Amino acid sequence: MQFLSDNAAAVHPAVWKAMMAADVADSPYDNDALSRELDGAFSALFGRECAALWVATGTAANCLALASMVQPHGGVVCHREAHIEMDEAGAPGFFLHGAKLLLADGESAKVTPESVGAVIDPIRDDVHQVQPHAISITQASEYGCVYRPQEVRALAALAKARGLGMHMDGARFGNAVAFLGCAPGEACAGVDALSFGFVKNGGLGAEAIVFFDPEAARMIRYRRKRAGHLQSKGRFMAAQILAMLEGDLWLDNAAATNAAAAEIAGAAGNRLLHPVEANEVFLSCTADEREALRGQGFGFYDWGDDAARLVMSWDARDEHVSALAQALSRL
Amino acid sequence: MQFLSDNAAAVHPAVWKAMMAADVADSPYDNDALSRELDGAFSALFGRECAALWVATGTAANCLALASMVQPHGGVVCHREAHIEMDEAGAPGFFLHGAKLLLADGESAKVTPESVGAVIDPIRDDVHQVQPHAISITQASEYGCVYRPQEVRALAALAKARGLGMHMDGARFGNAVAFLGCAPGEACAGVDALSFGFVKNGGLGAEAIVFFDPEAARMIRYRRKRAGHLQSKGRFMAAQILAMLEGDLWLDNAAATNAAAAEIAGAAGNRLLHPVEANEVFLSCTADEREALRGQGFGFYDWGDDAARLVMSWDARDEHVSALAQALSRL
Amino acid sequence: MQFLSDNAAAVHPAVWKAMMAADVADSPYDNDALSRELDGAFSALFGRECAALWVATGTAANCLALASMVQPHGGVVCHREAHIEMDEAGAPGFFLHGAKLLLADGESAKVTPESVGAVIDPIRDDVHQVQPHAISITQASEYGCVYRPQEVRALAALAKARGLGMHMDGARFGNAVAFLGCAPGEACAGVDALSFGFVKNGGLGAEAIVFFDPEAARMIRYRRKRAGHLQSKGRFMAAQILAMLEGDLWLDNAAATNAAAAEIAGAAGNRLLHPVEANEVFLSCTADEREALRGQGFGFYDWGDDAARLVMSWDARDEHVSALAQALSRL
Amino acid sequence: MQFLSDNAAAVHPAVWKAMMAADVADSPYDNDALSRELDGAFSALFGRECAALWVATGTAANCLALASMVQPHGGVVCHREAHIEMDEAGAPGFFLHGAKLLLADGESAKVTPESVGAVIDPIRDDVHQVQPHAISITQASEYGCVYRPQEVRALAALAKARGLGMHMDGARFGNAVAFLGCAPGEACAGVDALSFGFVKNGGLGAEAIVFFDPEAARMIRYRRKRAGHLQSKGRFMAAQILAMLEGDLWLDNAAATNAAAAEIAGAAGNRLLHPVEANEVFLSCTADEREALRGQGFGFYDWGDDAARLVMSWDARDEHVSALAQALSRL
Structure with missing residues (x-):
């Protein structure tokens, strides 16, 4: 994922x-x-x-x-x-x-x-x-x-x-x-x-x-x-x-990744560091939280010490996106 | 061709x-x-x-x-x-x-x-x-x-x-x-x-x-x-x-194009401007001759006023190469 | 000057x-x-x-x-x-x-x-x-x-x-x-x-x-x-x-310009924006003050809106430097 | 010279x-x-x-x-x-x-x-x-x-x-x-x-x-x-x-060097490799001849194996130019 x-x-x-x-x-x-x-x-x-x-x-x-x-x-x-x-x-x-x-x-x-x-x-x-x-x-x-x-x-x-x-x-x-x-x-x-x-x-x-x-x-x-x-x-x-x-x-693929990012954004709540308007989500996230997410199988980049960057690809599977949204909600 | x-x-x-x-x-x-x-x-x-x-x-x-x-x-x-x-x-x-x-x-x-x-x-x-x-x-x-x-x-x-x-x-x-x-x-x-x-x-x-x-x-x-x-x-x-x-x-493809060039070279006889050692043939050829070849369906570049360049591709068909060789022999 | x-x-x-x-x-x-x-x-x-x-x-x-x-x-x-x-x-x-x-x-x-x-x-x-x-x-x-x-x-x-x-x-x-x-x-x-x-x-x-x-x-x-x-x-x-x-x-000329800058610095008091260690003096100075100085014949560059830069040349005349020091003291 | x-x-x-x-x-x-x-x-x-x-x-x-x-x-x-x-x-x-x-x-x-x-x-x-x-x-x-x-x-x-x-x-x-x-x-x-x-x-x-x-x-x-x-x-x-x-x-100085070159050219006769129209003279000249000229105190560059380049400066002295002309005539 x-x-x-x-x-x-x-x-x-x-x-x-x-x-x-x-x-x-x-x-x-x-x-x-x-x-x-x-x-x-x-x-x-x-x-x-x-x-x-x-x-x-x-x-x-x-x-x-x-x-x-x-x-x-x-x-x-x-x-x-x-x-x-x-x-x-x-x-x-x-x-x-x-x-x-x-x-x-x-x-x-x-x-x-x-x-x-x-x-x-x-x-x-x-x-x-x-x-x-x-x-x-x-x-x-x-x-x-x-x-x-x-x-x-x-x-x-x-x-x-x-x-x-x-x-x-x-x-x-x-x-x-x-x-x-x-x-x-x-x-x-x-x-x-x-x-x-x-x-x-x-x-x-x-x-x-x-x-x-x-x-x-x-x-x-x-x-x-x-x-x-x-x-x-x-x-x-x-x-x-x-x-x-x-x-x-080009537009359909982009719309799909935007939608995935919106789903993640919805789950991320006030963690969001920037408005989510495209297919990228930047959210505040401690090292422990990031470790926990990775433990559940999610891959993403750290963004400095206290944040993470999550990028939606056109080929991301819906269930992976939903799983990530749920994982974020549970944090 | x-x-x-x-x-x-x-x-x-x-x-x-x-x-x-x-x-x-x-x-x-x-x-x-x-x-x-x-x-x-x-x-x-x-x-x-x-x-x-x-x-x-x-x-x-x-x-x-x-x-x-x-x-x-x-x-x-x-x-x-x-x-x-x-x-x-x-x-x-x-x-x-x-x-x-x-x-x-x-x-x-x-x-x-x-x-x-x-x-x-x-x-x-x-x-x-x-x-x-x-x-x-x-x-x-x-x-x-x-x-x-x-x-x-x-x-x-x-x-x-x-x-x-x-x-x-x-x-x-x-x-x-x-x-x-x-x-x-x-x-x-x-x-x-x-x-x-x-x-x-x-x-x-x-x-x-x-x-x-x-x-x-x-x-x-x-x-x-x-x-x-x-x-x-x-x-x-x-x-x-x-x-x-x-x-x-890489070697097989190259060998095949070399062989095709050799076949052409054999037919070109003393028209050759350079030894044919790879997949390119440069031969002296008048404008009329080039027109004749093109009339038979062969495509190639002029090389100055009195010569032509013929390049063999890995996907050239044998019968096209043979046809070209025969056409050159007939010139 | x-x-x-x-x-x-x-x-x-x-x-x-x-x-x-x-x-x-x-x-x-x-x-x-x-x-x-x-x-x-x-x-x-x-x-x-x-x-x-x-x-x-x-x-x-x-x-x-x-x-x-x-x-x-x-x-x-x-x-x-x-x-x-x-x-x-x-x-x-x-x-x-x-x-x-x-x-x-x-x-x-x-x-x-x-x-x-x-x-x-x-x-x-x-x-x-x-x-x-x-x-x-x-x-x-x-x-x-x-x-x-x-x-x-x-x-x-x-x-x-x-x-x-x-x-x-x-x-x-x-x-x-x-x-x-x-x-x-x-x-x-x-x-x-x-x-x-x-x-x-x-x-x-x-x-x-x-x-x-x-x-x-x-x-x-x-x-x-x-x-x-x-x-x-x-x-x-x-x-x-x-x-x-x-x-x-090279050293004597530089020492002389340093000394001139020091003389100016001494007169500039707490106007100094940077320690004066070489031949340049940056000091806070209002537009009115700068106009006053220029009115007395001193030439220099503005440094933003509220400051001036004064540079000592090796050929600056001692009396000009002293006059500037005095003018600054009087501001 | x-x-x-x-x-x-x-x-x-x-x-x-x-x-x-x-x-x-x-x-x-x-x-x-x-x-x-x-x-x-x-x-x-x-x-x-x-x-x-x-x-x-x-x-x-x-x-x-x-x-x-x-x-x-x-x-x-x-x-x-x-x-x-x-x-x-x-x-x-x-x-x-x-x-x-x-x-x-x-x-x-x-x-x-x-x-x-x-x-x-x-x-x-x-x-x-x-x-x-x-x-x-x-x-x-x-x-x-x-x-x-x-x-x-x-x-x-x-x-x-x-x-x-x-x-x-x-x-x-x-x-x-x-x-x-x-x-x-x-x-x-x-x-x-x-x-x-x-x-x-x-x-x-x-x-x-x-x-x-x-x-x-x-x-x-x-x-x-x-x-x-x-x-x-x-x-x-x-x-x-x-x-x-x-x-x-600029024009007077140039004219003077042109004149000097013309004097040299006159003495060089059929040795000249290029028309002498400015202040440079290129002439055919064997290694022995060049050595002889240098032995008489003339400085110049070799120009390949069989030639020399002579350039007139605005400050060349007339007697040096004349001496060179005479030396060339004698070669």
Whole structure:
């Protein structure tokens, strides 16, 4: 009964099926028929013209997206607990050739126009200080919280007013949309480039970078190849993504994990450290309690000394979720 | 009847089977059971201790391997038609932070101690010139020719004598070993890091970087993550490679494509531009002849104005190969 | 009566004299007689063998020094108000190819083993997080405070225990030594590379990078050239530095500015925001008071809304310093 | 009697005088009165609006100029014997974050539209190959030859037609203008950014980067600081350049060295390996002859096994030049 992470979950059968179906001769790289469907598929999904590139990982997606808007001498404003700051091994510094992350505060790993302003307002426009070139936000956030459309819009408006690019790390974008119950385009309104995650949600090894200005994708095609991320059998990458989009599988899987998290949250009561809006639950929990839970067969990560993180995977079994909820209730 | 390239061929059934079998819960990244088997599997294959990392592409494999031996202010000696020079979009400049490729000559895209010496001997050891830090050779070469063990040894000895690292781009390493009929370790004797290719040979999207000094792999694990190449469901990467190693599938597939190329070569007679030692055939061929071949249903790339490149894939059908051979004979 | 900064002060007559004397034919770059004296001069000063390179700016000195100890995927622990973090336009990210600054706290811009530990202890030794490769401290600190020898030793011991390099930004190293009254080597005990500043102290445009492991200087000679910092008439760079070392001019100038700061500090009473140990005075001061001071002809920078920064230059006139002291007393 | 290089020559008295005169309090960096004069001075010289930045070296000037027109994934077409390729330690790779030099041929280190076309025409516009972003030419060339205005124009037209930036390395721009006898703007017609050298021509350590689109200079101001090239006492940098511009000192010095070279060329007869159009003379010369010349007190560099390079400095004494001419006549 594992709740460690959603990042190593099983691959959805529909994804396998699509990959097997793609095992026919076609052009290499992204010249195959499936890869050429991506722009259209995402344009349909978002109701506006966009261009989409596949890559194998969220780190590559985030950093290549940012490369479209950040010069080597610039900076990216993000939350100080953002994945790009905490968990990507300095990849932004690599892909952006030394550009810097500028760290903002905010509840539950969400930044606000105020917290972003607190970072960028004191930066003098002189050559001695790293100037901001972009804002990056995570939807849903690293603590499983979701930016409301008006929150995204306010940040995008700030970005636009300051001449900054706007990036969204959507490793769990599906969870955010499922929570909001809105059109996908509402959940990322005003964003220039979106890392749209599928691996945590049923995919095998394919994420999409969606550029809402198709022209911005042009340079990134060169950068993707240059970063060793242009796979020669790219049809298998596109196949995964198209399978996830087909019939809104991405949304259904995300909704199911959100529901599981809600069930856990209901049982966790006032232990909750953050609102549970996506598929992650952070709760206060003593070492003894954690040991007790583990003794009952539940796997999860400690979160510091007095807390635990529980993540719902799309393939978590209902009875395991219920068992966990009951175990939490009994604590 | 396509002979365009081997880089978009089908995935071998054994690879699919292994991937499906890997679709069970395990640790993320490269902490899963399969990924942890890689070091042992390659150590057994090469008869000496080595460390191996999976990555999705040959470009990433080559550049990460080189990153273990080249400082940003250094240079890599390679053939002027090497893949890293011609076809990787400047990826070495990215992964090596600005290091430079130093171009050597040689027949059939193979360098020699003399041609490498002609590049490095004139370099003064002063701070105004880029100093060589490594030699990179391609086995089999970009023209389908194979370094004999003594040739590899001589280059490795030169590298060692000059304090240079030694890298081998083995995108078609299987073809080289199949041609040589030697132990795999003989085909890369003295090499520090080998990019061992599987994608062209039956894999889906996994190559191995083999470090013959396991310690050298340590830093590259950080660099792989930093380059966005550490996939979270890494078990599917390892599964592909292990399936290819199992029962020497990599070698059998390569031998079959070599045999197909030999059949074509036999029919091509004195049209051959390079010895046919692996799975690629370069032959002189007028535009009219190429049109005639295409009219008969054969697909391949032009190679300049007066030549064609024909590449055998592991999944090429025997009757297609024979048909091509006959067509060439008839020209 | 300017107290804005020491970074644009006049050039000391002894420096001019030495530069003029260097205006004779000699070898280019750093092969001239004067540049070749630097290693010996610093070895004598520090009582141990060291190697020294000139560069034009403190930013170049800091970043090239760090390049000897930090890999592109690593990090540098420094104070969050360190010059390399705040005022060098992201130069560390450029020279270190994307390496990251890891920000520590501490009074008066001085870090401690504890505050450094608070940064590096939580870093898991896994590939997802940027690993520390070096510690950088500023002597005297950005708030004009001086690390005592035992403080430097404790940090150097921590660095050594963790396998980290140890860098000291000594843009105002002379002020620190003058304050401590110790041997220069005591003020940087355990440091691997020191940026030894002269420009703020009477030089025109030459700083020294002193490597206490001469071998470490080798690679940096290549990096200096590669960064465009190897001037062809290097003899004028060396001449400045040798003139500053001659007869301890660097120390006398620093002592004089320290004394001036002490005089101001005495007049500032409990307005002082930081101990005045070098040539900088930070004091609380309302906008009205600042306006009053400026009305009397004193130039200085605001430091936020309620404070001022006053910096003593080596060429500040005694009567101006006394006038400022009196003006402060009268506030 | 040294003819080794012009890069370590004496500093012109007018430059010293201007530097001494600049030794008064002013704003730091490039906010001083003199630095603020540069844009106007170069605009007047070239008869059009331009923006100019000082840096200490030609390497920094070249690479920062190129940074205004080349993306990290792009390439710069230059002659295979260009200074940026041969003698700058890989600095373009550093400043351009891994961008690549694409090497063109041409007599006397001058490229032509044809030789540039031979490099860029075969580059497919796909993501596998490094795309050209700029052309860089050296005026006068590394072999002392001068591009005629129509040659510069033809290359600039090619650059414009292909969407490439156009850079001129003018380390010896003065010599080129002196040879051509044209307006300075004619010698660099169509160029986007010019590295205008002064160090070889009487300066101490200041070169100018002249941007003919002033807007292009904006980003480079950040890059200059980030590269550690923004000196705090920048007034001494500007002073040198203004002194060299004053009364066309740059042109007079260059004309004098051209005349000296012409005298040597006259004596060298059919030994000349390249037309002598600037201040460098390359001549065939056996080892015995070189030894004989050195025995008479002449210093110069060997140029391979059978040639010598003789460079005239602005401070070379007429009698030394005449003595050399006579010695050559006697050979």
